[in-house]
Amino acid sequence: MLAERAYAKINLTLDVVGRRPDGYHEVDMVMQTIDLSDLIWLERIESGLQVGSPASHIPLDHRNLAYMAAAAFLKHTRVSQGVRIWIEKQIPVAAGLAGGSADAAAVLRGMNRLFGTGLTLDELADIGAAIGSDVPFCVYGGCAVATGRGERIRRLAHPLKAWVVLVHPPVHVSTADVYGAVTPADYAARPLSPRMTEALIDADVDEINHLVRNGLQPITEQLYPEVALLRQRMANVAKVPVHMSGSGPTLYCLTPTQSAGQRLYNAFRGFAKEVYLSRFV
Incomplete structure (x- = not known):
């Protein structure tokens, strides 16, 4: 069993710049990770996916982004085992802080460690892009400029500790x-x-x-x-x-x-x- 932190984000900028042919809006954003976080516990099981949480206000089935991330990871890596996920929520739900996306990103990073699959952050972000627009940013964390529907990430290093x-x-x-x-x-x-x-x-x-x-x-x-x-x-x-x-x-x-x-x-x-x-x- 291992634990992975899922960090919330704030938008420092969020500009809508147009409408895409796929129906999504084209955005240009600066996002920053903050230390408000959920804690994700991951444990190998023989097969299948199980999601649990003491939080009463999140789904624990295929509607949960953490579940989606685990399913996508297993499909991509062809790992034959399954995983049990336990989510300790601190990030408010449906709050504009990417809590669900952060959980999904933490599952991707954590399962990569749990199963020793050796995927890069870029590869994990590619998996995450199919789950939600904020998941790629949450895979990397830190600060970044996000464009497209939010999935195209240009990471930004800066010294500010606000x-x-x-x-x-x-x-x-x-x-x-x-x-x-x-x-x-x-x-x-x-x-x-x-x-x-x-x-x-x-x-x-x-x-x-x-x-x-x-x-x-x-x-x-x-x-x-x-x-x-x-x-x-x-x-x-x-x-x-x-x-x-x-x-x-x-x-x-x-x-x-x-x-x-x-x-x-x-x-x-x-x-x-x-x-x-x-x-x-």
């Missing part, structure tokens, strides 16, 4: 509904990823906060007004910019120090139940 305070409101956001409401008027004429890349390399938190942009945020806030209300309340308390990750509803603030992050965490706990203090990985 802290992140996240608030997850009790709102269920449908990613399909959010993307379904995107119109050509919402397309970004010029993605911000090149400028964000420079700011990350310069470790300039003020400039990063200035550049953070999520093209889905106005759409999510129109469909789910409570997200907009929460963002405004957070901004009034924090006096720093408040951003949204993915299609939401999770909102976050960036701070350069743990002490500043702790102060925001304490302030947000005054009116929000799910608050997390995390940092870049």
